Amino acid sequence: MTTDSRPIPIRIANQRAYIWDVDDIAVLRSQHRLCGILAGTLPHLSQQNVFLGVPLLLMPEEVVLLVEKKFAVLVNDPNAHQAPTAPQLQKWEEERDEFAKRHIVVNDTKISQNAATRSMSEDAMRKRKERMERKAAQPQQPPPVDMIPEESPAERTEATPTTDSRPSTPSSNAITVAYPVIIESASSTLEWYDTSAATYNTIEAAQAAGIWSYPSNLSERARCGVFRGLWEQGYFLGGGIKFGGDYLVYPGDPLRFHSHFVATVIESPVATLRPMEIVAHGRLGTATKKSHLLCGWNDEKKDVSYLSIEWAGFG
């Protein structure tokens, strides 16, 4: 974990806030008590709705809190991706070629080592060696076709080296070797990703630049105010829509504790409240062993007042 005191860059794209750096995610959770939601998929998992990966998506209220407290800055992500210069692009392509070649050689060496342990006709071995040399010399052409890594010697025919036993090969000159193409999840590894001109360290500056608009009205200001008020009291906060509220309030890390409260934001002391809402919130709270908090934002005094609702237990 980095002990950087640099402000965490929050990458904004399309008015949404993402964190792509795993270390930053850890810092946010352990030092700043903000959890966010992982929104990326993990390619190795077939079910892509249970375990998710980077990027971390932050709620707008979390973003406002982080920037106001100077823990983070906003980065205009699309603008930070500059166009690569010619030498940068060439260097990048060369690196990819290198990687691909190395991978093929390593892979084939492994195969030939494996195959050598089996009995093969000398003829077949000679043909194999010729084929390998030819592949290493040929230029790489995308897209790579699936290779059959292990071929049983018995299936080997007198076929020419450039066709293999699968009939679906599209062209006779196509590479039949597969090599992985690695795409880094963080653009910050690219040379031409430059945030220096695209960083904003206040909400107002980002709003003026047009990349961020929250909070833009009373309702959003109320949410920011209540979020901040609860956060400053030491709670962890999460999304509350499943429990009939705006936020879930945890006394500690959500991985260790259940939430005690569901919080609803009321945007002003005179906003109308229907008794039916109190019944619903109280009822849901009883069913889920949580208390319901009505958090009232006062836009003039800029402070929050709290009322807890619980079923009375009689009646």
Added chain:
Amino acid sequence: MQTHYSDISSLSTKYPRTTGSLFLVYNDIVYSQLWTDVQVLDLEPCTRAAIRGCRRLNANNTHTQIANIVPCTLSELVSLEWLDNAFVSLDDPPEVYLAITSDDSSIVYYKISRGIVKPPL
């Protein structure tokens, strides 16, 4: 019917719109929930009367607790300010019970506390 209102008649007359819910809640508290020392208080900022009484906490009458109830109907609209006024007018108790009545005479009671109060258990 007027005889049933006699215990609370003066405040009923003062706040005719809320007399229905007051009556239902008062009767429920006195005859069904069996609270003691029940009195009716004037809650002017909320334009209604409130009820204060002793709620029994166990069967042997050893633990009682004074509680305040503010009645209201399902079709009314309230606000945080209204609830705040109720707290203030009742001399800042730690909690107030809101009794919500329906026209079929069902009453649901909810405890409203000021501040962040953890649920028991």
Added chain:
Amino acid sequence: MSLIGQKNKRGGFKGGARRNENNRIYVNPLPLVFTDPPRSRTKSILSLLGISLASLENPHCEGILDVATNSVWLTNTAHSMVLWRRGFFGKGNLSRSEPSWLARQINIRRTGGNQMTSEELTAKRRAERQQFKQDRAKAIQAAFAEAEVAFETEGRVVKVALSGPSIPSAATWKPSESAKPPSIPDQSTTSQDADHPVDEEEPPLEDMEHLQLTFAEAWFLLWTMDCLTILDAQTLEPMSIQQIWSTFQSIHLNPMLLLDPKSQPSPKLQLHFDNPFLIHYVAYHHYRSLGWVVKGGIKFCVDYLLYKRGPVFSHAEFAIVLCPVYEDEDDKTTSPFELQNTSPFSWSWLSTINRVNATLQKTLILTYITIPAKSRISPDVLSSPACLSYYSVREVVIRRFIPARMRD
């Protein structure tokens, strides 16, 4: 379920006997009952011709209009029981459903609370549940404390089991003798009490409870079956159908007018299609005529609950939320009423009511009632109940779909 005159077993009948008892008591779905004349040759002949000699028995109940609570009260116990038992109309104002307050008080005096009405059973169950939660919480806390001690002294990490032999679970916990329902006074303690004389010296109990009918229920009984008469609260004279129809509507407009006996005779009734009484009645009539028993749903944050046969037979299956829809949006802005749910719900609110009802195994139904436009139909039609045909009702059933869990 009536508990007066039951056998002495604790809690009354069990299982099948209770079911049969209920089937016997609640055999009539509506207050009007057809009585078959005794068998005779004439009857057999006439029945071949399709003519029945069965007569209609009408209980002719009487209620009093109470403006303050927007309801009709029945104080006559016999009438209350008839309306409750034949169709589950109304609710006792001091009880959870059937008017049982007097029965509870008599039980307390006579038997010290050994036989229990549904309210008493509920109170007892709640007290037991409270006790169970406390015991369980204590056991869990003790287990965690032990784990902490084990970690600190030996460095051993103990995984605390939240179920198992030492933690009470719903299946294994037994109430201790001290768990008594808190709000029911115990006979043994009250007899010690100086202001509560025991036994024969007590004056006869006056029934402080009445059966309360909502306007929708009262109008349904009165208009479709003609088995209810409503008396005016001041004069105690029966009101005419026309008077009742206007009063039910005008109470929502200006309750002050009717509460004050010295007020001027009501000015011409302003008729609006979106009068809350009309909206509620349309829904009530719709479901009642389809055979459902319709009760209020405030306890479940909805407008109505639908029961297949009645609350004593099973829990409600459906929870109804009324969503009035204006045919003409301008009518909404000029309306003197503030109807709830006329604008689309927020996702958060929909999610809340759905979750409340899902945990109670009820299906949420949004009932859309179309309010006719004043421009298309003149509000004068509202002076007669025939106007109900201008409203239309549509239902949408809402269920939460969880892809990960609902694969079939």
